[in-house]
Amino acid sequence: MAEGMGRNAGILTVACICGIASGMFGIGGGVLLVPLLGLLFSFSQHRAQGTSLVALIPPTGALALMAYAREGFVSWKTGFLLIPGIFLGGIAGGMLAEKLKPLRMRQVFAGILFVLGTWQALSAWWR
Amino acid sequence: MTLMILLLGLGAGVLVGLLGIGGGVVLVPAMVYLLGMDQHLAQGTSLFILLPPIGLGALREYWKQGQVDLRAGILCALGMLFGALGGSLVALPMSSRNVKGLFGCFLVLSAILLWRKAQVETRAPIAGGERAHG
Numbered sequence: 517m518a519e520g521m522g523r524n525a526g527i528l529t530v531a532c533i534c535g536i537a538s539g540m541f542g543i544g545g546g547v548l549l550v551p552l553l554g555l556l557f558s559f560s561q562h563r564a565q566g567t568s569l570v571a572l573i574p575p576t577g578a579l580a581l582m583a584y585a586r587e588g589f590v591s592w593k594t595g596f597l598l599i600p601g602i603f604l605g606g607i608a609g610g611m612l613a614e615k616l617k618p619l620r621m622r623q624v625f626a627g628i629l630f631v632l633g634t635w636q637a638l639s640a641w642w643r
Numbered sequence: 644m645t646l647m648i649l650l651l652g653l654g655a656g657v658l659v660g661l662l663g664i665g666g667g668v669v670l671v672p673a674m675v676y677l678l679g680m681d682q683h684l685a686q687g688t689s690l691f692i693l694l695p696p697i698g699l700g701a702l703r704e705y706w707k708q709g710q711v712d713l714r715a716g717i718l719c720a721l722g723m724l725f726g727a728l729g730g731s732l733v734a735l736p737m738s739s740r741n742v743k744g745l746f747g748c749f750l751v752l753s754a755i756l757l758w759r760k761a762q763v764e765t766r767a768p769i770a771g772g773e774r775a776h777g
């Protein structure tokens with residue numbers, strides 16, 4: 517069972533890294549978790565996505581949220597307005613993911629992230 | 644404004660289900676650029692949005708297909724809970740500008756990882772399929 521233990525420890529370590537990104541950038545961490553589960557632990561894409569959704573069910577950001585709230589960095593009203601749409605959209609996306617081959621979709625998404633990230637880094641530092 | 648926020652949520656939600664992610668990665672830049680929020684405020688609000696189980700509806704669809712590794716998921720949740728606390732303690736004292744820039748770098752890194760994953764996937768079926776070389 518040493519191998520299973522090693523795999524579990526590996527997954528836990530990767531999750532900690534994703535968690536650090538989650539707290540630093542105010543995100544769920546799935547965007548890092550999904551490709552890492554696939555690349556490091558050879559999860560199939562659908563399985564990595566389903567597993568990532570499990571990890572997002574408990575309030576993993578709760579401790580980080582408290583730290584942000586203490587500094588007054590939470591807009592509660594905007595949050596409440598965003599939640600219902602995300603929930604409903606999530607169901608639609610989940611059904612869509614079964615129908616689509618999400619490979620091309622993911623490449624497009626990677627492209628958008630790349631452009632968005634470059635733009636954000638430049639707009640922050642390039643003055 | 645309210646309608647725009649509601650629609651923004653719906654759009655982010657589709658990505659949640661489609662890609663199995665939390666949605667924060669698109670919500671944070673959207674709040675910064677479309678709603679004109681400060682970087683820290685957008686990140687705190689995004690963490691708040693992730694508090695309720697917004698992915699539950701999407702998870703149900705994956706569960707029906709048997710595409711869930713429950714044990715690994717629980718391990719990940721555990722690691723992320725404490726990792727997130729650590730990350731927030733790093734980011735909060737930093738200036739908004741630097742966090743914004745780092746966020747951009749993080750997006751680029753994620754994009755590269757996602758792209759690589761997609762490449763690995765495309766290569767496998769082609770090698771085993773029509774062209775049985777090697």
